[in-house]
Amino acid sequence: MAEGNIAIDVRNAVKRFGAVTALAGASLTIRDNEFFTLLGPSGCGKTTLLRLIAGFEEITEGEILLYGEDIGALPPNRRPINTVFQHYALFPHMTVAENVAFGMRRLRWSKADIEDQTGRILDLVKLGDLAARRPAQLSGGQQQRVALARAMAPGPKVLLLDEPLSALDLKLRQAMRIELKQIQKETGITFVFVTHDQEEALTMSDRIAVMSAGEIRQVGTPREIYEAPVDRFVADFIGETNVLDVTVHRGPEGVWTCRLPGGAAFPCQTGRPPQDGAAAHVLIRPERLSLVSEAACENGMTGVIDQAVYLGTDIQYGVRLDGGPALLVRAQNAGESAEPFRPGDRVGLAIAPGAARLLID
Amino acid sequence: MAAELASTRAVSRTFEPVRAPLLIPTWVIIGFFLVAPVLMMLAYSFLTKEFRGGVIWEFSLAAYDQFIFDRGLFGDEPPQIEWTYIVIFVRSIIQAGVATLLCLIIGFPTAYFIATRPRATRSMWLFLVTVPYWVNLLIRTVSMKFLIRDNGPLNEALLGLGVINEPIALINTDFAVQLGLFYSYLPFMVLPIYASVERYDFALSEAAADLYANRWTILRRVILPIVRPGIVAGCILVFVPSLGAFLAPDLLGGAKNFLIGSLIEEQFKGNAGNWPFGAAASMILLSLVLIALFIYARRQARRSAQAL
Amino acid sequence: MRHRINIRRYPGFLPVTILCLVVLYAPLLVVMVYSFNDSLSITRWGGFSFRWYMDIFTGPESAKFKDAAWNSLTIALSAAVASTIIATAAAVAMVRGGAFRGKALNLALISMPIMVPEIVTAVATLVFFSAIGFTLGYLSILVAHIVFCIPFAYLPIAARLQGIDGSYEEAAQDLYASRFQAFLRVLMPLMAPGILAGFLLAFIISLDDFIITNFIKGAGIETLPTAIFGAVKQGIKPNIMALSTLMLSVSIIIVTLSYFISRYGRPGTKAEA
Numbered sequence: 001m002a003e004g005n006i007a008i009d010v011r012n013a014v015k016r017f018g019a020v021t022a023l024a025g026a027s028l029t030i031r032d033n034e035f036f037t038l039l040g041p042s043g044c045g046k047t048t049l050l051r052l053i054a055g056f057e058e059i060t061e062g063e064i065l066l067y068g069e070d071i072g073a074l075p076p077n078r079r080p081i082n083t084v085f086q087h088y089a090l091f092p093h094m095t096v097a098e099n100v101a102f103g104m105r106r107l108r109w110s111k112a113d114i115e116d117q118t119g120r121i122l123d124l125v126k127l128g129d130l131a132a133r134r135p136a137q138l139s140g141g142q143q144q145r146v147a148l149a150r151a152m153a154p155g156p157k158v159l160l161l162d163e164p165l166s167a168l169d170l171k172l173r174q175a176m177r178i179e180l181k182q183i184q185k186e187t188g189i190t191f192v193f194v195t196h197d198q199e200e201a202l203t204m205s206d207r208i209a210v211m212s213a214g215e216i217r218q219v220g221t222p223r224e225i226y227e228a229p230v231d232r233f234v235a236d237f238i239g240e241t242n243v244l245d246v247t248v249h250r251g252p253e254g255v256w257t258c259r260l261p262g263g264a265a266f267p268c269q270t271g272r273p274p275q276d277g278a279a280a281h282v283l284i285r286p287e288r289l290s291l292v293s294e295a296a297c298e299n300g301m302t303g304v305i306d307q308a309v310y311l312g313t314d315i316q317y318g319v320r321l322d323g324g325p326a327l328l329v330r331a332q333n334a335g336e337s338a339e340p341f342r343p344g345d346r347v348g349l350a351i352a353p354g355a356a357r358l359l360i361d
Numbered sequence: 362m363a364a365e366l367a368s369t370r371a372v373s374r375t376f377e378p379v380r381a382p383l384l385i386p387t388w389v390i391i392g393f394f395l396v397a398p399v400l401m402m403l404a405y406s407f408l409t410k411e412f413r414g415g416v417i418w419e420f421s422l423a424a425y426d427q428f429i430f431d432r433g434l435f436g437d438e439p440p441q442i443e444w445t446y447i448v449i450f451v452r453s454i455i456q457a458g459v460a461t462l463l464c465l466i467i468g469f470p471t472a473y474f475i476a477t478r479p480r481a482t483r484s485m486w487l488f489l490v491t492v493p494y495w496v497n498l499l500i501r502t503v504s505m506k507f508l509i510r511d512n513g514p515l516n517e518a519l520l521g522l523g524v525i526n527e528p529i530a531l532i533n534t535d536f537a538v539q540l541g542l543f544y545s546y547l548p549f550m551v552l553p554i555y556a557s558v559e560r561y562d563f564a565l566s567e568a569a570a571d572l573y574a575n576r577w578t579i580l581r582r583v584i585l586p587i588v589r590p591g592i593v594a595g596c597i598l599v600f601v602p603s604l605g606a607f608l609a610p611d612l613l614g615g616a617k618n619f620l621i622g623s624l625i626e627e628q629f630k631g632n633a634g635n636w637p638f639g640a641a642a643s644m645i646l647l648s649l650v651l652i653a654l655f656i657y658a659r660r661q662a663r664r665s666a667q668a669l
Numbered sequence: 670m671r672h673r674i675n676i677r678r679y680p681g682f683l684p685v686t687i688l689c690l691v692v693l694y695a696p697l698l699v700v701m702v703y704s705f706n707d708s709l710s711i712t713r714w715g716g717f718s719f720r721w722y723m724d725i726f727t728g729p730e731s732a733k734f735k736d737a738a739w740n741s742l743t744i745a746l747s748a749a750v751a752s753t754i755i756a757t758a759a760a761v762a763m764v765r766g767g768a769f770r771g772k773a774l775n776l777a778l779i780s781m782p783i784m785v786p787e788i789v790t791a792v793a794t795l796v797f798f799s800a801i802g803f804t805l806g807y808l809s810i811l812v813a814h815i816v817f818c819i820p821f822a823y824l825p826i827a828a829r830l831q832g833i834d835g836s837y838e839e840a841a842q843d844l845y846a847s848r849f850q851a852f853l854r855v856l857m858p859l860m861a862p863g864i865l866a867g868f869l870l871a872f873i874i875s876l877d878d879f880i881i882t883n884f885i886k887g888a889g890i891e892t893l894p895t896a897i898f899g900a901v902k903q904g905i906k907p908n909i910m911a912l913s914t915l916m917l918s919v920s921i922i923i924v925t926l927s928y929f930i931s932r933y934g935r936p937g938t939k940a941e942a
Contacts, residue, residue: 056839076842083843089836093858102854103844154844373835374767375848383762384775386755387819391778394816398797399785405796467692470685477677486686488928493693495924499879499894500913504696507703507905514699544692566676576679605786607880612901622788629792629884636796643789650786 040211262323264300288355297348460542468550533615541609557591752818805887829863
């Protein structure tokens, strides 16, 4: 199928549980072969959206199309979509092989085909030798692989994954991220992945939808989401960020300049042109700021270091600007010798080109 | 709101579309063979009695009237309060109350003791306490009767040991009935108290001890107030069935220990039967039970409302 | 323990517990012991013998006991099967049927047989059966037993179902199982210990019942409890003690069995981390 072919089309989906609105009109398109992530804090509606796609919840308003076909009225067992559950939901009374074969049996595949496919899929998730075990005899990571194998075995068009890595410990989780991504590439199945972990979302996804309070805030590639968040929520949720109150001024050749209350000024990027002289917010990621000596400071952003926190790979400084606002600055840890800045020192700040992004709410 | 959402999600509703068909057998069986009979009893209690059992379909308050008033043999004397049946009810309530108290005095220490056992032996103790409950109630009551007879094993043993010189007359006394009720319903007291004590956080006892409370002050001021819901539940679970008990009064109490159960039974068995009167007595008993359960349910509802 | 004083312990609670167990078990043990008494008198110990057990099976009353035992067993078995099926369906509807209006009312209906005093149920059923012309006998006993067994079967089944994560049947449906297949292949195996416990409970409760049976059995049919009650009215005889011992042994065996089933049969909970 051609790149860009739409696998899932959610149109204005609304889901209400009694008086509570879990999803307030979400629209998005998920492309074929894509690793798509629904990201947001708990209660944002991401799991509800996933369950609507799977068919576990009935949609209140709107429609969901799978390859152009409305599936809103189909029960889950009529949708060619499979789910990897958060706590796996492996059938405890069946062996690994029986679990994996469950879906194919319901679809009345031939015995030989089921055996073939079970073997192939278990090899894919590297569990070929555990086929006769029961779920209770497996480690958390192995159970996770069985859940994945079981959901992929019947060859679904779309695979839904509901925070599948949340029950694993950190090391295993990091390994599984890479493996999941690899399996997705190999099989070409469209993955819809739900998580509240922004790092997970950034490292695995082709595209991400950031959700909050039942709405979709932004859809984009990991780079777009991180570099060009559309609003303050997205900026805050994805990584650490400094938000400053500024006024914007039009400079020569369409360059916009931000001015801080203290007088410091620096150029900024913006998607939509604002009004000249308007009040606005500007976002700057801590790692795109750097400390310079006060004398070398060109933009007038000078201040005092409040605190320095040692983070291992990085050192994070809190800097209080002369005009008032405080900022976080993250510098790479260059070793014992290269730590010239201490709390109490007066410093200047340098902004990497293009790092300051204007937000218009 | 997040918690609210989580709770709406946690409930699986897979069988929602077939809910009604799944419940129909229950509705039919219990509705037809229990709700209908009870409603019919309610109706009968307002009908006129026919001699030698049965009713005449004519509205009458005679059954309730007879329960409360004495109007003489021909019903033409001025009404006086008829104490006979009221006394039977009051005596039943007292018997059930004493039995409940007995269960509480023995049941609380037992439940507490079991709940503080190591996890491994806890269920074994609990099992030991509940096993007798599953033995046929009739057999248990008969066994008790056999044990406490005037010349039964208990008296023989006590005489043999020289503890007493003459057999204690236990059988056919109020105490025998209370003992029988205690014996019948003790697990109902132990189980809810056990559940409460098991959830009790003993760090609270330690905190109280740290603040100079001794063991018994801790029990009175900290543990008892916290496990009170379990105690209340246990008391109701013992009191309610004791109130309508039939076997213990009949087998252990003898003729002079006439209680509600026997009163109702008598109206429907034999020739002296007065169906409307029996129905009225049944409805009064049922009301007492429902009031007790209702108060309990209200308490529970208020408590869970406070917990939110 | 390093602390000399354990704040959890209360002196005197152990003796009370032991007293409690003595009161609970003494009557049963005494009856058990005396059932092996060779003497005709129930007060004097005349040596160990099985004569009263022989008497139950071969004595003058053996035919009566055999009939009563047969009735008791077949009624208990049928009532337990029927009430377990009804209670399982009700539990699935109540626990997996979402929130609905009248849920509390349904729960009240299911638990009504426990709430209404037995004596009231007994006379009400008797009056109702005679009013609708339902002949008193085997069938009337069976129907009444099904009614009061339902809540006892329901409680362990519903408790078990509440402990099973809803994602199991969702996973089954997600993997193309129909609702019925999801129940049959996934939910029911997971509920099995609860269903078995409910069945055994219902079985014992039916086997146990005296009051209701006594009212609605009609003439010419006895169950073991009504037969024993009838015999006891003329005084406790040794053969009744032997019969009682047999019955209480059966009860204890069944309860012990269900205790171990519920203790070791928890597959569903293990899989979750």
